[in-house]
Amino acid sequence: MLKTKLWDIEFKNPVFLAAGVMGETGSALKRMAKNGAGAVCTKSVGIEKKPGHNNPTMVEVEGGFLNAMGLPNPGADEYAGEIERIKDEMKRMNVKIIGSIYGKNDSEFQKAAEIIGNYVDVLELNISCPHAGGGYGSSIGQDPYLCKNVVSAVKDVSDIPVIAKLTPNVTDIKEIANAVVNAGADGIVAINTLGPGMVIDIESGVPILGNRVGGMSGKAVKPIAVKNVYDICSAVDVPVIGVGGITTGADAIEFMMAGASAVQVGTGVYYRGYDIFQKINNEIEEYLLKKDLKMSDIIGIAQK
Ligand code: RRO
Structure with a gap:
């Protein structure tokens, strides 16, 4: 009932692990797979090892969390080894792997894609981190021209689906969606975190995050994410x-x-908790059974 076909890949269900959470190691990915995710996405990986920002890297706020992890990752070559170790078990569980990659220009994205692309089912391009700095992240995702160049560079070296993860921190999300799709993106992921925002400790007067600012995630951003998805789906004809x-x-x-x-x-x-994937799948299934609907009946109905 929950089987979902995107491109020529069949996912056992449509509830995936997002990039950045529980994705720093192969064993963390495997754990999410065992808890019912239809696919798991890696932490964003670049061509070189990066230590990430100083602690604290995450703080809870009303309605969500603010984070500035700072792209911590072991580099594409070493991360490929993490995936290699879990590959067979993921196949056995029928859970697909999405490899999230980042870079500061076309050639860095291309190199990361050439390495990680050999180990995953789908490549997700992170052009949307709101606090990455250094030419990474949303400085690419806010500029349709840079978006287009990164997507076409990765498409040139990839034979698996390439999807772009977009930032909500733009004036015209449809313009960005059109830019990535015209450059060949096979799908879009929306949204990355909102902001950046800041939380200040009023005892010390110091911003709490080590990086001072970070991206907002969690329940409070949901209406913004829904609106972005709605707008993107009205503008382009690829899976979102x-x-x-x-x-x-x-x-x-x-x-x-x-x-x-x-x-x-x-x-x-x-x-x-970790079993959120199983819980959400059960809840979707209950809804569809109660209403006597299929998933295809509900996708996009708010557009009508
Ligand atoms: O690592 C991070 O700080 C981070 C990334 Br790469 C991202 O894309 N979004 C986010 O909120 N944090």
Whole structure:
């Protein structure tokens, strides 16, 4: 009932692990797979090892979390080894792997794609981190010209689906969606975290995050994510994966009604535990059974 075909890949269900949460090691990915995710996405990986920002890298706020992890990762070559170790078991469980990659220019994205692309089912381009600095992240995702160049550079060296993860911190999300799709993106993931924002400790007067500012995730960003997905789906004709504050089956259904073909869960893992994937799948199934509907009946109905 929950089987979802995107491109020529069949996913056992449409509830995936989002980039950045529980994705720093192969064993963490495997754990999410065992808890019912239809696919798991790696932490964003670049061509070189990066230590990330100083602690604290995450702080809870009303309605969500603010994070500035700072792209910590062991580099593409070493991360490829992490995936290699879990590959067979993921196949046995029928859970697909999405490799999230980042870079500061076309050639860095291309190199990361050439390495990670050999180990995963789908490549997700992170052009949207709101606090990455150094030419990474949303400085690419806010500029349609840079978006187009990164996507076409990666498409030139890839024979698996390439999807772009977009930032909500733009004036015209449809313009960005059109730019990545015209450059050959096979799908879109929306949204990355909102902001950046800041939380200040009023005893010391010092911003709490080590990086001072960070991206907002969790329940409070959900309406913004739903609207972005809705707008993107009205502008382009590729599969869209919705992400941003999804905690329940009802949340996932809302994204599907906006037009998403699948969803990703990140911060929700902190609210409902590792088995959130199984829980959301059960809740979607209960809804569909109760209403006597199929998933294809609800995808995009809010567009009508
Ligand atoms: O590592 C991070 O700080 C981070 C990344 Br790469 C991202 O894309 N989004 C986010 O909120 N944090």
